[in-house]
């Protein structure tokens with residue numbers, strides 16, 4: 001499975017096969033976590049906790065009945081006062097999620113429905129880094145489960161906003177053309193997971209530069225933005241559109257949106 005297929009196939013899994021993951025799989029997940037990087041800075045950290053590890057051999061975290069059978073979780077920590085740290089944590093963790101999907105594992109981000117006290121590996125986080133999200137990972141069970149259907153219906157998880165509501169060219173009332181080179185990476189951003197499926201990401205393309213905005217602030221908006229930006233950069237890389245994220249001093253910003261960052265294609269000078 002390549003990156004594009006993984007992003008298109010991924011959906012949140014809430015019902016897992018309760019057998020522990022093989023050591024080899026845990027080793028791979030740890031490798032993905034250690035490789036994960038972010039260009040956005042801030043204080044953030046990831047950790048892996050599973051049944052039988054050194055933190056708590058009887059690890060059995062509470063998720064208010066939302067997740068069934070998962071024995072392995074990533075812990076996502078970041079400085080709650082810093083939006084760059086939230087962008088970074090979302091960006092880095094989503095890289096692991098996409099790689100886990102390529103290994104045919106299921107995942108589910110949790111921002112609300114988990115009991116922090118069970119995730120003891122977070123005690124090793126640095127100062128100012130707080131456990132704010134976790135991601136369940138494992139083999140999906142054969143049946144997706146009632147709770148999963150309920151959560152998916154409540155969040156409208158199968159749907160995404162149309163491209164015409166999210167991505168624009170030159171100005172926020174001009175639709176992004178079907179042939180535009182950024183369309184593919186932006187489509188992959190569109191399929192990213194977000195809290196309550198809120199899809200806060202918006203983008204305006206200016207030739208070789210793409211400006212990104214959030215249509216929502218607070219709570220998990222910047223984690224969601226980090227997740228979407230990782231899908232975008234994986235898609236851009238896949239399409240041979242190499243470049244880097246850089247925040248500009250100021251860009252024209254539509255009412256109700258907040259400017260987050262820009263992606264500059266290599267060799268392009270603003």
Ligand SMILES: Cc1cc2nc3c(=O)[nH]c(=O)nc-3n(C[C@H](O)[C@H](O)[C@H](O)COP(=O)(O)O)c2cc1C
Nearest residue numbers: 011012109110111112113155157193194195196197
């Ligand atoms: C930051 C974040 C937090 C989330 N928190 C929860 C949660 O607390 N409980 C839950 O059941 N799903 C949670 N989700 C999953 C979303 O509801 C899901 O990603 C969205 O509805 C889109 O569905 P999909 O992931 O199947 O594409 C969260 C997702 C993200 C990205």
